[in-house]
Amino acid sequence: MAEGHLVVRWARRLRSLVGQPLVRVELPTRFAERAPGLVGQHVAEVASNGKHLLVHFSGGDVLHCHAMMFGSWQVGRPGMKLRKPPERVRVRLRTAEREAVFFNGPVAELLTAEELAAHARLNALGPDLLAEEFDRQEAWRRLQADPNREIADAVLDQTIVAGIGNIYKSEGLFLAGIDPRTAAGALPRPVVDRLWRTLIPLMRKGITDRRMRTRPKPKEGEDHHHWVYRRRGLPCFRCGSKILRIVQGKMKRSTYWCPTCQSDEAVAGEDRPATRHTRQRKLPGME
Numbered sequence: 001m002a003e004g005h006l007v008v009r010w011a012r013r014l015r016s017l018v019g020q021p022l023v024r025v026e027l028p029t030r031f032a033e034r035a036p037g038l039v040g041q042h043v044a045e046v047a048s049n050g051k052h053l054l055v056h057f058s059g060g061d062v063l064h065c066h067a068m069m070f071g072s073w074q075v076g077r078p079g080m081k082l083r084k085p086p087e088r089v090r091v092r093l094r095t096a097e098r099e100a101v102f103f104n105g106p107v108a109e110l111l112t113a114e115e116l117a118a119h120a121r122l123n124a125l126g127p128d129l130l131a132e133e134f135d136r137q138e139a140w141r142r143l144q145a146d147p148n149r150e151i152a153d154a155v156l157d158q159t160i161v162a163g164i165g166n167i168y169k170s171e172g173l174f175l176a177g178i179d180p181r182t183a184a185g186a187l188p189r190p191v192v193d194r195l196w197r198t199l200i201p202l203m204r205k206g207i208t209d210r211r212m213r214t215r216p217k218p219k220e221g222e223d224h225h226h227w228v229y230r231r232r233g234l235p236c237f238r239c240g241s242k243i244l245r246i247v248q249g250k251m252k253r254s255t256y257w258c259p260t261c262q263s264d265e266a267v268a269g270e271d272r273p274a275t276r277h278t279r280q281r282k283l284p285g286m287e
Contacts, residue, residue: 002067004050004130004163005206011048013075014055018043020095028090031110050128050162062111063091071105129163130203136196140189147185153249154184164199170229170256171214172199179262180255228256236261
């Protein structure tokens with residue numbers, strides 16, 4: 001699934017259309033009748049909110065897109081060679097100078113200003129981790145609303161914090177030294193803030209990187225892009241312990257982690273309380 005950094009990257013590319021009159025617009029079938037009404041208008045603004053992308057048109061309508069697992073954008077010159085077959089095109093926006101094509105994404109809806117204001121899914125989103133001013137206090141409040149929820153599951157919930165996906169979840173918790181099974185309510189505020197301080201620059205770097213990378217590129221030897229993600233059974237780069245994988249939450253998402261680097265002792269310096277939430281047993285799905 002496209003994580004927040006990639007949606008920010010797409011939004012930046014789509015801004016190359018801002019202010020230019022649209023000469024061709026293609027929309028999904030249920031919105032096709034409204035497409036001709038957008039011709040002659042221009043893109044007024046492009047914004048991202050977590051994993052959601054919003055294209056605002058000068059007439060007041062807004063295109064809302066979510067790439068989910070398979071969607072992607074291509075932006076270039078009109079008539080560019082498409083990276084995917086024409087039947088995969090969900091949205092096409094063309095000006096005299098630029099063209100943007102959205103492939104495969106299951107969510108592509110044209111909303112009026114009133115529909116956007118009342119949009120339940122968008123209104124439920126938590127603070128955007130990549131927003132210019134990330135609201136840490138609101139993120140903390142939402143985490144505490146379900147204190148028994150495991151932290152790795154909680155940070156994937158877009159109604160708590162918007163933008164984090166499965167890769168950055170595993171990598172961020174590893175780099176912050178947090179056991180992914182720990183209940184959110186058992187983590188003191190300084191530890192949670194440390195997770196945000198870890199993830200924000202990591203994800204901002206991902207906006208400009210051509211490939212998602214969370215580890216430094218080695219000067220020699222085999223290159224591994226991630227510390228723990230999809231490294232089950234391999235030795236931790238820091239301590240040599242075997243990387244584990246667990247399945248968490250209702251969506252059964254995989255989490256990769258190091259039991260040594262992400263132990264209670266690893267965060268002892270943060271005055272982490274020894275509560276029933278932090279005394280973990282071996283859980284179902286742990287390998």
